Amino acid sequence: MRLNQNILLLGKKVVLVPYTAEHVPRYHEWMKSEELQRLTASEPLTLEQEYAMQCSWREDVDKCTFIVLDAEKWQAQPGTTEESCMAGDVNLFLTDVGDPSLGEIEVMIAEPSCRGKGFGTEAVLMMMSYGVTKLGVTKFEAKIGQGNEPSLRMFQKLHFEQVAVSSVFQEVTLRLMMNEQERQWLLEQTSHVEEKPYGDGS
Numbered sequence: 001m002r003l004n005q006n007i008l009l010l011g012k013k014v015v016l017v018p019y020t021a022e023h024v025p026r027y028h029e030w031m032k033s034e035e036l037q038r039l040t041a042s043e044p045l046t047l048e049q050e051y052a053m054q055c056s057w058r059e060d061v062d063k064c065t066f067i068v069l070d071a072e073k074w075q076a077q078p079g080t081t082e083e084s085c086m087a088g089d090v091n092l093f094l095t096d097v098g099d100p101s102l103g104e105i106e107v108m109i110a111e112p113s114c115r116g117k118g119f120g121t122e123a124v125l126m127m128m129s130y131g132v133t134k135l136g137v138t139k140f141e142a143k144i145g146q147g148n149e150p151s152l153r154m155f156q157k158l159h160f161e162q163v164a165v166s167s168v169f170q171e172v173t174l175r176l177m178m179n180e181q182e183r184q185w186l187l188e189q190t191s192h193v194e195e196k197p198y199g200d201g202s
Contacts, residue, residue: 001057001058001060001061001062001063001064001065002058002059002061003064003134003135004018004064004065004066004130004134005018005058005198006018006197006198007195007196007197007198008195008196008197008198009066009126009130009193009194009195009196010071010193010194010195010196011071011122011123011126011190011192011193012071012122012192013070013071013072013117013118013119013122014068014069014070014071014087014119014122014123014126015068015069015070015071015074015085016066016067016068016069016090016123016126016127016130017066017067017069017082017198018058018065018066018067018198019054019057019058019065019066019067019089020054020058020067021051021054022081022082022083023054023067023082023083023086024047024050024051024054025047025083026083026086027050027054027067027086027089027110028045028047028050030088030110030111031044031045031050031110032044033110036108036110038145061094062093062094062095063091063092063093063094063095064091064092064093064094064127064130064131064135065089065090065091065092066089066090066091066123066127067082067086067088067089068086068087068088068089068090068107068109068119068123069082069085069086069087070085070086070087070111070114070119073085086110086111087109087110087111087114087119088107088108088109088110088111088114088119088120088123089107089108089110090105090106090107090108090123090124090126090127091105091106091107091127092104092105092127092130092131092135092137093105093106094135094137099139100136101136101137101138101139102137102138102139102140102141103131103135103137103139103140103141104140104141104142104143105124105127105128105131105140105141105142106142106143107120107123107124107127107151109123115150116150120151120154121154121157121158124154124155124158125158125186125189125190126190126193128140128158128186128190129186129187129189129190129193132178132183132186132187133187137178138177138178139175139176139177139178140160140175140176140178141173141174141175142155142160142173142174142175143171143172143173143174144171144172144174145170145171145172146165146170146171146172147170152172152174155174156174158176159176159182159185160174160175160176161174161175161176162174163175
């Protein structure tokens with residue numbers, strides 16, 4: 001999505017930056033993991049396919065993707081490469097043609113050393129806030145593998161409720177409707193987030 005290609009979102013634990021070609025090699029290494037392929041229901045791609053995917057995601061109007069950086073590492077010393085700070089990614093898919101206010105959200109904290117630190121929670125809150133304030137999203141859905149207990153617990157803590165279980169796909173669908181109370185709660189949770197210009201428009 002070109003809308004977010006020139007901004008970064010600075011939180012307490014994570015920084016969200018647009019997915020650029022610079023991030024592809026590290027992302028490609030992550031996705032060789034059988035565990036991540038299983039948790040994300042993904043097929044392994046070649047490096048060339050991964051570069052093509054990054055380009056298509058940047059151009060697609062219905063996919064908003066940010067790479068999740070470890071904020072502490074990123075801010076530690078000037079000149080630190082983003083690739084060395086990468087923790088995962090967070091995505092918002094606006095793929096329901098009949099309902100443009102519905103966003104399917106997913107997060108992956110791929111770097112093992114970054115798990116269990118609240119990175120995924122903050123990244124999801126920041127993406128939800130971006131979806132509500134910039135993209136007109138009023139309903140969020142998350143589809144989580146039945147065995148992915150940490151993700152299920154995280155989304156439930158963020159007020160998502162289970163609405164469906166698919167034994168065929170072995171996944172649980174959770175949903176959150178953004179009424180005024182939920183919207184206020186979300187904006188309070190993300191009031192510390194700063195939006196800054198992102199220098200690399202590639």
